[in-house]
Amino acid sequence: xxxxxxxxxxxxxxxxxxxNPLSKLQVYNDICEFEDTLGKLVAxxxxxxxxxxxxxxxxxxxxxxxxxLECLPKYDEIDTRAKTLDEEHRDTDEKTIRIxxxxxxxGSDLNALPMLEQVEFERETMLKQRExxxxxxLLDYAxxxxxxxxxxxxxxxxxxxxxxxxxxxxxxxxxxxxxxxSLRASxxxxxxxxxxxxxxxxxxxxxxxxxxxxxxxxxxxxxxPVARRPSFGFDGxxxxxxxxxxxxxxxxxxxxxxxxxxx
Amino acid sequence: MASSSLSNASLAQIEALLVPNAQxxxxxxxxxxxxxxxxxxxxxxxxxxxxxxETATSxxxxxxxxxxxxxxxxxxxxxxxxxxxxxxxxxxxxxxxxLAVKQQVFARLERQIRDLGDH
Amino acid sequence: MIHxxxxxxxxxxxxxxxxxxxxxxxxxxxxxxxxxxxxxxTLENITRLCKTLKLESFTDNxxxxxxxxxTASKIIVIDMDFHKSDKQVKDVKLVxxxxxxxxxxxxxxxxxxxxxxxxxxxxxxxxxxxxxxxLTTLDTHSxxxxxxxxxxxxxxxxxxxxxxxxxxxxxxxxxxxxxxxDIKTNVDNRFGVYLTHNDKAVAQVGxxxxxDHDHRFYEFGYRSSGWINESPDNVTTGVILTxxxxxxxxxxxxxxxxxxxxxxxxxxxPYTIVNHCRSTPVSNDFTSTLVPATKFNxxxxxxxxxxxxxxxxxxxxxxxxxxxxxxKCPAPAPGNETKRRSSSNSTTISAQRRxxxxxxxxxxxxxxxxxxxxxxxxxxxxxPEFSLSEVMSQPVxxxxxxxxxxxxxxxxxxxxxxxGSRCDIHMGVHEWQEFLTKLKGCVA
Numbered sequence: 001x002x003x004x005x006x007x008x009x010x011x012x013x014x015x016x017x018x019x020n021p022l023s024k025l026q027v028y029n030d031i032c033e034f035e036d037t038l039g040k041l042v043a044x045x046x047x048x049x050x051x052x053x054x055x056x057x058x059x060x061x062x063x064x065x066x067x068x069l070e071c072l073p074k075y076d077e078i079d080t081r082a083k084t085l086d087e088e089h090r091d092t093d094e095k096t097i098r099i100x101x102x103x104x105x106x107g108s109d110l111n112a113l114p115m116l117e118q119v120e121f122e123r124e125t126m127l128k129q130r131e132x133x134x135x136x137x138l139l140d141y142a143x144x145x146x147x148x149x150x151x152x153x154x155x156x157x158x159x160x161x162x163x164x165x166x167x168x169x170x171x172x173x174x175x176x177x178x179x180x181x182s183l184r185a186s187x188x189x190x191x192x193x194x195x196x197x198x199x200x201x202x203x204x205x206x207x208x209x210x211x212x213x214x215x216x217x218x219x220x221x222x223x224x225p226v227a228r229r230p231s232f233g234f235d236g237x238x239x240x241x242x243x244x245x246x247x248x249x250x251x252x253x254x255x256x257x258x259x260x261x262x263x
Numbered sequence: 264m265a266s267s268s269l270s271n272a273s274l275a276q277i278e279a280l281l282v283p284n285a286q287x288x289x290x291x292x293x294x295x296x297x298x299x300x301x302x303x304x305x306x307x308x309x310x311x312x313x314x315x316x317e318t319a320t321s322x323x324x325x326x327x328x329x330x331x332x333x334x335x336x337x338x339x340x341x342x343x344x345x346x347x348x349x350x351x352x353x354x355x356x357x358x359x360x361x362l363a364v365k366q367q368v369f370a371r372l373e374r375q376i377r378d379l380g381d382h
Numbered sequence: 383m384i385h386x387x388x389x390x391x392x393x394x395x396x397x398x399x400x401x402x403x404x405x406x407x408x409x410x411x412x413x414x415x416x417x418x419x420x421x422x423x424t425l426e427n428i429t430r431l432c433k434t435l436k437l438e439s440f441t442d443n444x445x446x447x448x449x450x451x452x453t454a455s456k457i458i459v460i461d462m463d464f465h466k467s468d469k470q471v472k473d474v475k476l477v478x479x480x481x482x483x484x485x486x487x488x489x490x491x492x493x494x495x496x497x498x499x500x501x502x503x504x505x506x507x508x509x510x511x512x513x514x515x516x517l518t519t520l521d522t523h524s525x526x527x528x529x530x531x532x533x534x535x536x537x538x539x540x541x542x543x544x545x546x547x548x549x550x551x552x553x554x555x556x557x558x559x560x561x562x563x564d565i566k567t568n569v570d571n572r573f574g575v576y577l578t579h580n581d582k583a584v585a586q587v588g589x590x591x592x593x594d595h596d597h598r599f600y601e602f603g604y605r606s607s608g609w610i611n612e613s614p615d616n617v618t619t620g621v622i623l624t625x626x627x628x629x630x631x632x633x634x635x636x637x638x639x640x641x642x643x644x645x646x647x648x649x650x651x652p653y654t655i656v657n658h659c660r661s662t663p664v665s666n667d668f669t670s671t672l673v674p675a676t677k678f679n680x681x682x683x684x685x686x687x688x689x690x691x692x693x694x695x696x697x698x699x700x701x702x703x704x705x706x707x708x709x710k711c712p713a714p715a716p717g718n719e720t721k722r723r724s725s726s727n728s729t730t731i732s733a734q735r736r737x738x739x740x741x742x743x744x745x746x747x748x749x750x751x752x753x754x755x756x757x758x759x760x761x762x763x764x765x766p767e768f769s770l771s772e773v774m775s776q777p778v779x780x781x782x783x784x785x786x787x788x789x790x791x792x793x794x795x796x797x798x799x800x801x802g803s804r805c806d807i808h809m810g811v812h813e814w815q816e817f818l819t820k821l822k823g824c825v826a
Contacts, residue, residue, distance in 0.1 A: 022334070022335060022341070024345045025334065025341065025344045025345055026344070026347075027277070027334065027344055028331065028334050028335075028344070031281075031327055031330055031331055031334075032331070034294075034327065035324065035327045035328075035331075038294075038298075038320065038323065038324065038327075039324070041316075042316045042317050042320055043317075045302070045305060045316045045408070045411075046315045046316050046317055048309075048404055050404065050407045050408055050411060052407060052410055052411060052414070055411045055414050055415060056414065058298075058415075059295075059414065059415070059418045062294070062295060062418070062419070065281070066282075069277075069278070069281060069282055071348060072269060072274050072277065072278055072282075073268065073269065074348050075271070075274055075343055075344065075348065075351075076268075076269040076270055076271050076274050078343070078348065078351045078352075078355065079270075079271045079274070079343055080270055080271070081355055082351075082355060082358070085355065085358050085359065085362060088362055089358075089361070089362055089365065092362065092365045092366055092369055093365065095369055096365065096368060096369045096372065099369070099372050099373070099376070100372075103376075283421075283422055293419075293421050293422060293427070295415050295418060295419035295421070296419065296420065296421035296427050296430060298415060299411075299412045299415040299416050299434065300430040300433070300434065302408055302411055302412050302415070303412055303430075303433065303434045305408065306405050306408040306409065306412070309401060309404065309405070
């Protein structure tokens with residue numbers, strides 16, 4: 001740190017007695033020293049007691065002060081360099097911050113986008129879902145629509161009647177294949193409970209039972225002639241393998257047109 | 264008025280107050296010449312009640328006080344003058360190094376972005 | 383309060399001694415400050431300077447371009463013309479009111495107007511101040527008839543005329559006593575008579591004020607192979623003729639010159655003769671102590687000492703001092719600036735030289751605390767530092783030295799080397815050089 005010249009008596013506004021930071025300033029101290037010595041010299045002269053030594057001391061103080069002042073251009077140059085450096089720091093900081101901000105923005109933007117795999121999976125699932133139409137949804141929708149629609153005036157209600165139903169009548173259904181199959185299924189189930197260990201179709205049955213639905217398929221239907229048409233899936237895939245059909249049925253066949261509990 | 268060669272206004276103010284300049288000798292800041300002339304006048308007429316050395320040198324003292332309060336009040340001045348030139352050289356060297364580091368970081372970022380762009 | 387009382391006291395009829403001392407001290411203060419910083423070259427500063435030297439000054443507009451500052455005393459009138467536009471000096475003329483119009487204020491050699499140069503070649507008034515003070519000294523102390531009609535004074539001495547004639551006297555004198563020095567008037571824009579050897583300044587002769595205002599200064603000229611004062615009426619008071627050597631290491635035997643003629647000697651710092659040269663025994667045959675002295679009063683009859691002093695200076699500078707340095711005799715450290723000055727204000731040169739020497743020495747001592755720490759002692763050079771390789775590589779001193787150690791005897795006026803060689807102050811430069819070469823060969 002810069003040293004201060006040796007002062008003998010700190011004056012009233014001498015740096016080291018009032019403000020500490022100022023005492024580190026060489027120029028400030030030199031000014032104080034000059035001021036003090038001048039004051040003493042002036043006092044000695046005005047008191048008719050001029051002291052030549054004070055004049056010598058003043059000369060030394062003056063030399064010291066102007067020696068310090070010679071440093072001013074150097075300080076000026078340092079100041080210019082410091083300011084330039086500060087500006088360069090600011091510039092670089094600004095540029096770097098801009099890049100980082102932009103990167104962060106891009107990052108958040110990208111993060112906001114969903115992942116490709118996820119997108120594809122969701123799309124596939126959605127499409128698959130769309131392939132299957134839930135019947136209750138369909139019926140609900142139809143019922144809803146029915147509330148707001150009415151029979152077109154040109155439609156002859158007479159054409160819709162038990163005689164024109166496209167589906168078989170109730171009694172016909174009771175005597176139909178589905179009913180018989182269903183009866184046989186429940187008979188078969190009873191029979192199977194008695195012959196649990198010898199049957200090899202337990203897996204098929206257990207899968208049926210898991211569904212807790214009246215399964216239109218029984219082991220007996222496998223013995224049905226191949227000519228019997230398999231049930232349709234709405235994806236129009238046509239004839240399916242028995243196994244895969246079963247799998248499909250297990251998953252989604254909700255087409256419970258005949259519920260033995262209801263009738 | 265001669266203009267100072269110092270670009271920092273604060274420092275230029277100190278210079279204007281204390282360093283005599285032959286061109287702008289209107290406001291003379293030559294303390295020693297003023298003092299010896301004042302002494303001469305006192306010597307010529309020592310018994311004059313108005314002609315004391317104190318009054319003759321009051322302008323000198325006023326300038327010194329002005330300069331002191333300028334330094335005390337100017338934060339910029341104080342900050343600049345509180346380190347010796349050698350200490351400043353060291354500080355500036357460090358600041359230069361810091362700047363180089365920052366610039367390297369920036370350059371690396373630039374490079375990385377450019378590389379991303381090339382893909 | 384105190385001021386008023388003090389002033390009351392000084393106004394009483396019993397005050398003269400105090401106000402004399404007061405004025406005297408103030409005068410010294412003014413001189414001190416003026417020598418240090420007379421100021422920048424401005425019209426205001428020049429005017430003030432003139433006023434403090436008791437010159438009348440006034441300014442005059444010569445034309446649209448020029449402003450003239452005229453300053454005058456009893457004899458001298460200096461006209462300094464400045465450009466109004468840039469306040470730079472245009473021309474300077476010196477006129478003497480005496481009838482002597484031959485006063486030279488130009489440089490030896492380049493013939494520059496030294497008053498003009500003082501105001502244009504330098505950033506401040508130091509040289510101008512020196513020259514102005516020289517002129518005012520001559521002016522104040524010249525006894526001449528300036529106005530006709532006033533009862534002619536008996537005592538007459540025109541110092542300007544004397545200063546102009548002095549170089550010729552010196553030339554004749556030097557020729558007669560075979561002193562090989564050139565004489566130049568006004569060198570480097572400073573008034574003075576300079577004694578040079580091979581263009582190197584050796585000493586300066588000047589006319590200066592002395593503290594004793596009543597000191598009588600007679601006009602001595604070198605006429606008919608002797609320094610003669612033609613008439614006791616050719617006299618003035620308050621000045622002395624000085625001889626100043628530039629060699630700051632100059633010492634003289636204490637008893638050689640009367641002490642009142644030594645203007646800046648210091649009895650406290652004699653040159654102690656000590657032999658630090660290991661190979662040569664030295665016997666100290668000095669009959670007198672050497673004391674530092676560079677400035678001498680050679681007024682009146684004492685001008686005859688000039689020859690002796692110059693001869694001693696040559697002996698000292700070319701033989702004695704070099705020999706003392708060869709035997710590594712330490713020179714005494716220069717003391718404080720407040721040395722005893724028996725008379726005269728010192729010239730700027732001597733003050734500058736002295737103070738630069740002391741300042742230099744002091745700054746080298748500053749901040750050095752004595753330390754008993756071995757490493758710092760080694761660093762300070764107190765304890766010589768040796769490395770093992772250095773010690774091993776030093777040649778072993780043979781006990782049987784074929785050549786016998788040569789005995790060296792020193793006296794202020796002669797040096798004896800061994801039984802056969804001797805050199806003394808009265809010999810010629812050529813013989814001195816031969817001796818010195820031989821000596822250097824003998825001493826390790």
